[in-house]
Amino acid sequence: MTDAVVFDLDGVLLDSARAIIGCINDALEELGEPRRPPADLRRFVGPPLADGFTELVGPERAGELVVAYRTRYATASLELTTVFPGMVAVLEELGADRPLAVATSKPLAYTKPLCDHLGLTPYFAVIEGPSIAEIEPKTDTLRRALDALGLAPGADAPMIGDRLHDVEAAHANGLRCVGVLWGFGTEEELRAAGADAIVAAPADLSALAL
Numbered sequence: 001m002t003d004a005v006v007f008d009l010d011g012v013l014l015d016s017a018r019a020i021i022g023c024i025n026d027a028l029e030e031l032g033e034p035r036r037p038p039a040d041l042r043r044f045v046g047p048p049l050a051d052g053f054t055e056l057v058g059p060e061r062a063g064e065l066v067v068a069y070r071t072r073y074a075t076a077s078l079e080l081t082t083v084f085p086g087m088v089a090v091l092e093e094l095g096a097d098r099p100l101a102v103a104t105s106k107p108l109a110y111t112k113p114l115c116d117h118l119g120l121t122p123y124f125a126v127i128e129g130p131s132i133a134e135i136e137p138k139t140d141t142l143r144r145a146l147d148a149l150g151l152a153p154g155a156d157a158p159m160i161g162d163r164l165h166d167v168e169a170a171h172a173n174g175l176r177c178v179g180v181l182w183g184f185g186t187e188e189e190l191r192a193a194g195a196d197a198i199v200a201a202p203a204d205l206s207a208l209a210l
Contacts, residue, residue, distance in 0.1 A: 002210050004149050004157040005094050006142065006175070009104035009111060009129075010046050011162035011183025013087050013120065019073065019080035020045050024056075027068035033057060045184040046163045048105050050135050070132075077110055078117050084182055086202030091123040094210060099125035103145040103159070103169070107132040125149065138169035146173060158196075158210060167193035178208060 010016045017038075024044065025035040033056070044052035049069065053062040094100060100123055104111055108129040115121040128145040130136035142159065151157055154174035159166055162183025167190065170177035179190035179198040190198055199205055 002098060002156045002158060003151055004099045004101060005210055006101045006103050006145055006157055006159045008161040008166050009102055009106055012160055012180055013083060014081050015084050016081045017042065017045055019076045023069050023072040023076050026072050027065050030068045031061060031065060042184050047165055048135055077114055081114060083118050084202065090202050090205050093206060095123050099149055101126035101145045101149055102128065103142040104129045105138055138165045139172040142169045142173050164189050164193035167195050
């Protein structure tokens with residue numbers, strides 16, 4: 001049995017596509033930019049906003065887009081975000097005999113209200129994310145989650161993620177990473193990043209050595 005299990009939030013626990021993509025398009029429109037097809041914006045779900053927004057509108061306006069986005073997201077996230085089917089059962093099973101944690105790039109100002117609203121908070125010993133005022137590498141967020149769990153890098157505490165940033169952060173902290181295919185990354189992205197295992201459905205997590 002593992003020492004703990006760490007989960008990414010968006011794309012692993014939460015289906016946040018409607019909220020995030022809708023708010024990005026509304027913010028783009030406010031800045032006088034064209035709305036984008038939702039399929040074109042899915043790849044911006046998960047990584048830090050500043051990275052994707054710089055690509056969308058350039059470095060000069062990325063900060064402005066972040067502000068416009070966040071003005072909408074605080075409310076929309078509670079209305080439009082859902083828990084992926086099957087994930088509560090996974091949390092109940094894995095959390096029965098070890099601590100669980102969240103390590104996310106979403107600011108805690110949004111993460112904690114979402115977890116409270118969706119009834120997820122009681123499942124986790126630790127919920128870590130950056131402050132709303134900082135851009136933090138996922139590697140640092142995950143390291144802080146390990147510290148809060150009382151674990152050192154290299155512990156047997158796999159990271160469950162859906163994007164290459166999760167794989168990179170896990171490996172930088174000496175952890176395994178299990179990639180999931182119901183989120184916002186692709187199998188090609190996860191394999192290229194070096195995911196240690198890849199699963200297609202939440203129930204498949206039970207078959208792994210977690």
